[in-house]
Amino acid sequence: MINIGNILKRAWHILWNYKMLWIFGLLLAFTAGGGGGNNGSGYQFNGNTGYDGNNGNNPNFQPGPRWDEFNTWYQQDIAPLVQHPEKYIATFIWIGVALVLFLILMGVIFTFVRYTSESAILRMVDEYEQTGTKVGFRQGWKLGWSRRAFRMWVIDLLISLPAMLFLGLMLGLGILVGLSVVNGSEFAAAAGMISAIGCFFLFIFVFIVLMVFLGLLRQFFVRAAALEETGIGDSFRRGWAMFKGNWKSAALMWLVMLGIGFGYGLASMILFFLLIPVYLILLLPAVLVAAIPGAIAYGIASLFAGNILAAIIGVLFALPLFFTVLFSPLIFVGGLYMVYESTIWTLTYREMKALAGLQPGPEVDVQAEAG
Secondary structure (H helix, E strand, O other), X not given: OXXXXXXXXXXXXXXXXXXXXXXXXXXXXXHOOOOOOEOXXXXXXXXXXXXXXXXXXXXXXXXXXXXXXXXXXHHHHHHHXXXXXXXXXXXXHHHHHHHHHHHHHXXXXXXXXXXXXXXXXXXXXXXXXXXXXXXXXXXXXXXXXXXXXXXXXXXXXXXXXXXXXXXXXXXXXXXXXXXXHHHOXXXXXXXXXXXXXXXXXXXXXXXXXXXXXXXXXXXXXXXHHHHOOOOHHHHHHHHHHHHHHOHHHHHHHXXXXXXXXXXXXXXXXXXXXXXXXXXXXXXXXXXXHHHHHHHXXXXXHOOOOOHHHHHHHHHHHHHHHHHHHHOHHHHHHHHHHHXXXXXXXXXXXXXXXXXXXOOOOOOOOHHHHHO
């Protein structure tokens, strides 16, 4: 059995004595990272004329020029899309294509940074345990930016396939039950609904168990790929062998990490409110940082769109940076926790390998690879 107490203490020591891991933890945390009726604002939506200026608190309220500009923009550019969507199919297609391309671009960037940072953390901790060597950011980034990071991404993609197949099975069964309810008798409909509810809760339970088990196995698969430079197939085989030979220790460590994660979640909720004064201090820097990309997006959008639409586009570009800076203390704490959690599993993997007497993977000159 592994010594869980020593692993937790050693991981804590590494976290506080290897500050460069904090930067990669921050990157990892950042990337791993609706009608009619009164809407409560005092304005009543009118399907034909947009919003009228009947304010419940002030009957003499008169809308200003900004409101008139917004209402004009709504009537000219938005109302036709809502009232006659069949006439603007091409517009919807182009909007959808632009949104999909933007999301794909952001997804590629985030995925690249996430797996490079995670691979760097694994290898930096492993090298520190082997030789006591600490590397800088440039060397750490080069250690992470390798084929190992790509293999980790492929491993995650492959272990997500059972979950996707399971969700597809649930969807198919749901469609079959729905068809039986629609086309059957009242008795068949009632029986189908009861069966559907029972199957739904059963599937949710099985799905949660499946995801927990795959998440546990992932800790071994990705470390085999990152620390021993094995191929994807060998990473699965070696990771499974490690888990199979130490499943009791792995299950016990998972329970310990579950408790630590619960404690971290509770502490994060408390910390969120304790940091309110810090948020107020960061409010102005957040606005200044977000204003630059927001202004650039506004300037570009104003070349082919009206002022209101350009302003909306500018705000959409500025908001992510605004909230990132505003809540940077929480993101930083989350990064520290992710480094600590990753280090615990890395030390667990190393200790299990030592106990099992497994032969190490190919020797790699880390300093030479880091440049």
